[in-house]
Amino acid sequence: MSPFGTALPVIQAPMAGVQGARLAIAVCEAGGLGSLPAAMLSPDALRRELLAIRAATDRRFNINFFCHQAPSPDAARETQWRQRLSPYLAEFGIDPASIGAGPGRQPFNDELADVIAEFEPPIVSFHFGLPTPELVARVKRWGAQVWSSATTVEEARWLQAQGADAVIAQGLEAGGHRGHFLSADLSRQLGLFALLPQIRAAVSVPVIAAGGIADAAGVRAALALGAQAAQVGSAYLLSDEADTSAIHRGALQGPAAAHTALTHLFTGRPARSIVNRLMRELGPLSEPVPAFPLATGAIAPLRAAAEARGLGDFSPLWAGQNVSRCSAGSAAEITRSLAP
Amino acid sequence: MSPFGTALPVIQAPMAGVQGARLAIAVCEAGGLGSLPAAMLSPDALRRELLAIRAATDRRFNINFFCHQAPSPDAARETQWRQRLSPYLAEFGIDPASIGAGPGRQPFNDELADVIAEFEPPIVSFHFGLPTPELVARVKRWGAQVWSSATTVEEARWLQAQGADAVIAQGLEAGGHRGHFLSADLSRQLGLFALLPQIRAAVSVPVIAAGGIADAAGVRAALALGAQAAQVGSAYLLSDEADTSAIHRGALQGPAAAHTALTHLFTGRPARSIVNRLMRELGPLSEPVPAFPLATGAIAPLRAAAEARGLGDFSPLWAGQNVSRCSAGSAAEITRSLAP
Numbered sequence: 001m002s003p004f005g006t007a008l009p010v011i012q013a014p015m016a017g018v019q020g021a022r023l024a025i026a027v028c029e030a031g032g033l034g035s036l037p038a039a040m041l042s043p044d045a046l047r048r049e050l051l052a053i054r055a056a057t058d059r060r061f062n063i064n065f066f067c068h069q070a071p072s073p074d075a076a077r078e079t080q081w082r083q084r085l086s087p088y089l090a091e092f093g094i095d096p097a098s099i100g101a102g103p104g105r106q107p108f109n110d111e112l113a114d115v116i117a118e119f120e121p122p123i124v125s126f127h128f129g130l131p132t133p134e135l136v137a138r139v140k141r142w143g144a145q146v147w148s149s150a151t152t153v154e155e156a157r158w159l160q161a162q163g164a165d166a167v168i169a170q171g172l173e174a175g176g177h178r179g180h181f182l183s184a185d186l187s188r189q190l191g192l193f194a195l196l197p198q199i200r201a202a203v204s205v206p207v208i209a210a211g212g213i214a215d216a217a218g219v220r221a222a223l224a225l226g227a228q229a230a231q232v233g234s235a236y237l238l239s240d241e242a243d244t245s246a247i248h249r250g251a252l253q254g255p256a257a258a259h260t261a262l263t264h265l266f267t268g269r270p271a272r273s274i275v276n277r278l279m280r281e282l283g284p285l286s287e288p289v290p291a292f293p294l295a296t297g298a299i300a301p302l303r304a305a306a307e308a309r310g311l312g313d314f315s316p317l318w319a320g321q322n323v324s325r326c327s328a329g330s331a332a333e334i335t336r337s338l339a340p
Numbered sequence: 341m342s343p344f345g346t347a348l349p350v351i352q353a354p355m356a357g358v359q360g361a362r363l364a365i366a367v368c369e370a371g372g373l374g375s376l377p378a379a380m381l382s383p384d385a386l387r388r389e390l391l392a393i394r395a396a397t398d399r400r401f402n403i404n405f406f407c408h409q410a411p412s413p414d415a416a417r418e419t420q421w422r423q424r425l426s427p428y429l430a431e432f433g434i435d436p437a438s439i440g441a442g443p444g445r446q447p448f449n450d451e452l453a454d455v456i457a458e459f460e461p462p463i464v465s466f467h468f469g470l471p472t473p474e475l476v477a478r479v480k481r482w483g484a485q486v487w488s489s490a491t492t493v494e495e496a497r498w499l500q501a502q503g504a505d506a507v508i509a510q511g512l513e514a515g516g517h518r519g520h521f522l523s524a525d526l527s528r529q530l531g532l533f534a535l536l537p538q539i540r541a542a543v544s545v546p547v548i549a550a551g552g553i554a555d556a557a558g559v560r561a562a563l564a565l566g567a568q569a570a571q572v573g574s575a576y577l578l579s580d581e582a583d584t585s586a587i588h589r590g591a592l593q594g595p596a597a598a599h600t601a602l603t604h605l606f607t608g609r610p611a612r613s614i615v616n617r618l619m620r621e622l623g624p625l626s627e628p629v630p631a632f633p634l635a636t637g638a639i640a641p642l643r644a645a646a647e648a649r650g651l652g653d654f655s656p657l658w659a660g661q662n663v664s665r666c667s668a669g670s671a672a673e674i675t676r677s678l679a680p
Contacts (some may be wrong), residue, residue, distance in 0.1 A: 153598065153664070172512065173531040187601035187615070187624065191513040191531030193552035193561070196662035201665060212533035221533070221561035258493065261527035275527070284527065321534035324493070325541060 003206055003228045004123070004145075004166075005060045007031035010219060010338045011208060012331070013233030014064035015176060015318065016105070016124065018248065021052040023241040026331035028059035030125070031070040032338070033229070035062040036127070039105045043115050050119045057155075062123040062147070063116060065108035067131040067175075078290050082298050084282070088314070089298075092305040102297035107131070111195060113138055118155035129155075129181035129267075130162050147208070148249040149179030151189050155201040156207075158182060161229045168231055169199045171211025175234050175320035178262065182183060186270060186285075187263060193225070200226035212322040219340040239331040247312040251276070257323050266299055266316035268292035277313035278302075343546055344463070344485075344506075344566045345400045347371035350559060350678045351548060352671070353573030354404035354465065355658065356380045356445070358588065361392040363581040365406060366671035367401035372678070373569070375402040375465070379445045383455050389457045402463040402487070403456060405448035406517075407471040408609075411631035418630050422638050424622070427636075428654070430644040440464055442637035445607070446470070457510035463487060467494075468609075469521035470502050487548070489519030491529050496547075498522060498540040508571055509539045511551025515638060515660035517572050517611040518602065526610060526625075533565070540566035552662040559680040572678060574660040579671040587652040591616070597663045606639055608632035617653035620644075 002009040012027040014037035036053065038046050040089055052060055082096055104157030106112065108131045116124070117138075124139045125147035136146055145165040150156035156167045170179050171192025178189060190198075192211045200207050203332075209222035210231040222230040237244045237252055244252075251257060251274050262270040263284035269292040270285065278299075289295040302314040327334075342349040353366040354377035356629075364374030376393065378386050393401055409537040422429075422436055429436055446452065446473045456464070457478075464479045465487035476486055485505040490496035496507045509530025510519050517531060528537075532551045540547050548561035550571040562570040577584045579591055584592075591597060591614050603624035610625065615631040629635040642654040667674075 171531055171533060173534040188599055190661045191511055191533065191534040191552055193511055193558065196673040197557060198556065198662060198664050212531055215537065217537060217565050218533065221564040224564055225557050259528055319451040321530045322538060324538050 004033055006033045008335065008339050009223065009229035011035065011058060011062065011229050011231040011289055012236055012335070012337060013210060013231045015233055015237070015242075017103075017316075018237060018244045018318070019242045021049040021056070021083040023236060023239060023331055025053055025056040025063055026239075026241045027236075027335050028061050030081070030332035030335035032122070032335040033060060033062055035064055037064050038112065039066040039127075040103055043111055046115050047118070049122070052117065054119060060122045062125050063121045064125045064127065065131070066105050066128055066244070066259065067103070067108050067126045068128045068292055070107055071204065071268075071294055073294060074290065077288060078294070081290050081295065084287055085298050085302065088284060092302060094305060096283065096303045098305055099298050099301060102156050102293075102300035108109045108135060110135070115297050119140065120144065125168070126178060127179045130159065133162070136163055150176065151178060151180040151195070151211070152182065153202045154181050154200045155180065156203050160203045160205050161185070162203060166206045166208055167199060167203055168208045169196045169227070170255065171209070172211030173321040174210050175260070175272045176318040177267070177269055195223065196225045196227060204227065213321055214320075214322045216338055216340055218322075219338050223340055234323045235334055235338070236322060236327050236331060237323070238326050238328040240329065241331045245307070245315070247307055247310065247315060248317055251312050251317045252319055252326060257319055260319050260321055264289055266296065267282050268295035271316065272320060274317035274319050276315065276317055344373055345368050348675065348679050349563065349569035350675060351375065351569050351571040352576055352675070353550060353571045354402065355573055355577070355582075357443075358577060358584045358658070359582045361389040361396070363576060363579060363671055364401055365393055365396040366579075366581045367398045367576075368401050369674050370672035370675035372675040373400060373402055373463070376402055378452065378564065379404070379406040379467075380443055383451055384388050386455050387453065387458070390456065390461070392570045394459060394573050400462045402465050403461045404465045404467065405452065405471070406445050406468055407466045408445070408468045408632055410447055411608075411634055413634060414630065414664065417628060418457045418634070420628060421630050421635065424627055425638050425642065428618075428642050434641045434645060439638050439641060442633075442640040445633040448475060450475070451583065457482065460484065464556050465508070466487045467517060467519045470499065473502070476503055489550070490539060491518055491520040491535070492522065493538045493542045495520065495522050495526060500543045500545050504545060506546045506548055507539060507543055508548040508550050509567070511535050511549070513552030513661040515600070515612045516658040517607070517609055536562065536565045536567060552660055554660075554662045554666060556678055556680055558662075559678050563680055570678070574663045575666050575674055575678070577659070577663070578666050578668040578669060579674055580669065581671045585647070587647055587650065587654070587655060588657055591657045592659055592663055592666060597659055600659050601662055604629055604635065606636065608635035611656065612660060614657035614659050616655065616657055
């Protein structure tokens with residue numbers, strides 16, 4: 001029994017945009033901790049997903065929210081961004097006037113708390129820090145554990161001081177969004193071998209290791225370094241129960257997957273993606289882009305038009321640094337293969 | 341017995357400029373594999389160090405060389421670099437005309453091979469790839485194992501194909517110079533959790549893990565991920581037998597050590613150092629600097645002048661990302677504490 005109430009010390013990383021309840025349920029039923037990413041769900045969609053989980057499993061699960069500051073739109077920055085993308089918009093025949101807001105990412109708030117309160121999920125995890133103390137207290141009132149990601153020792157200490165019940169040490173290897181929230185200086189981000197033992201020594205709450213862990217040996221190594229469980233994301237991207245697109249699956253299984261980089265081009269915040277045309281041509285971090293998640297707006301129609309042609313040139317191809325041996329199969333098989 | 345003929349699967353990382361035979365001997369005698377960094381030694385100094393090792397221990401040891409291409413001086417780049425440093429030179433009253441070549445780094449060559457041939461060291465390791473096939477063959481003729489660092493899976497495969505007997509998987513966490521040699525794109529550099537298992541799967545020669553390993557738990561984690569030994573650098577920087585300067589020791593033990601970054605300012609190649617004034621003010625990687633190791637020339641008098649005032653503002657403060665619990669003591673104690 002893991003300290004988090006599951007048979008295996010394995011947590012399926014919440015991956016907004018590429019999975020929902022189906023993957024979470026399969027992992028829970030296989031003995032791991034399944035996670036539902038809520039960052040891109042409307043309140044109604046969130047309720048549907050939670051109903052699906054409750055109908056399918058009575059196992060413990062984790063629900064994950066982003067808790068960024070909602071951005072103030074910056075017209076000049078937005079204009080500059082669309083200008084920078086204008087050659088691509090022209091290439092795909094997209095009218096810049098048609099650009100909408102793009103898929104949003106809602107930070108955790110009272111309305112979302114109302115929805116989950118009906119279900120009292122046992123674990124509520126956050127990315128980009130924590131929501132207000134009032135929201136944290138509200139979640140804790142039904143007995144939920146509150147977790148969040150730390151990318152530095154300082155963030156781990158801050159999270160513990162604010163009442164986090166566990167800290168996820170997110171190594172630089174991890175795919176998707178970096179969880180940093182105290183400093184935007186990416187040179188402060190650490191590889192998991194360095195981050196995990198230092199966080200372990202700095203806090204007394206349980207520590208979960210994330211980043212580059214893709215097999216049982218990785219889970220064993222994380223436990224050796226003091227983690228109480230390993231959070232695994234990329235290894236589930238090819239699973240039957242993930243909603244990963246065909247383009248994303250193709251990229252993960254091809255030679256391009258060997259080269260990932262942090263980029264803010266897709267959302268406005270640094271996240272690890274397989275390097276594609278947009279990242280190569282603009283530079284992954286060199287453009288001034290609208291604040292998270294507003295950069296997504298002007299990218300969305302490009303992504304759709306390119307994907308319609310079978311191209312992932314403008315798609316966020318989230319992936320960690322260790323996907324070369326990820327394989328397709330059921331999430332249950334993948335979960336059991338991670339048993340240390 | 342480790343596969344490399346030592347009692348412990350622990351290799352003391354060669355650290356040019358901060359240690360010599362004394363540290364290597366102490367580690368060998370304690371059951372690890374001591375390393376002599378030769379990159380900054382003249383042939384005469386190299387002979388003296390090898391004589392010292394032979395006089396003190398009959399244990400196996402490792403001698404390490406750089407094998408970069410010797411650079412062609414670029415007068416325009418050099419002028420630009422001195423121009424960029426001119427406010428600092430003025431601050432310390434240094435006449436730009438007095439700037440010399442600085443401490444050199446000689447790539448492995450026939451003259452150095454002549455010196456080591458007298459001693460037939462059992463292990464000869466390289467950084468930045470491998471020397472010419474002729475030099476590799478020459479070293480192998482006396483039975484030496486040839487090792488080199490890989491920072492990507494591609495580099496590991498290349499090294500094995502060129503005859504390397506072991507590959508050192510150098511994670512992004514490691515202090516000092518990055519060993520990359522097939523691509524200078526730093527986004528291709530991987531954290532050890534992702535690099536090590538992928539190299540392990542890609543080559544059949546033994547793999548040594550390096551980067552962020554500072555205690556026995558780190559060694560155990562590296563072995564769990566398939567390494568046959570762990571190479572440890574920073575944990576020896578405070579040892580009695582290292583020649584680490586007082587300024588460097590002070591930085592390693594202070595709060596500044598929590599923030600390291602890759603910088604090419606000190607030598608011309610990216611290397612991990614504790615962030616200091618020069619790195620903060622110029623940006624660690626933003627200036628066009630003379631090719632490795634020529635950037636060192638104009639930095640040397642600044643470093644000397646600042647160090648004379650007790651400041652590490654212009655010193656390369658090499659350190660990995662995991663030094664927060666490194667402690668002083670004898671190298672023997674440190675080596676024994678690393679036993680998995």
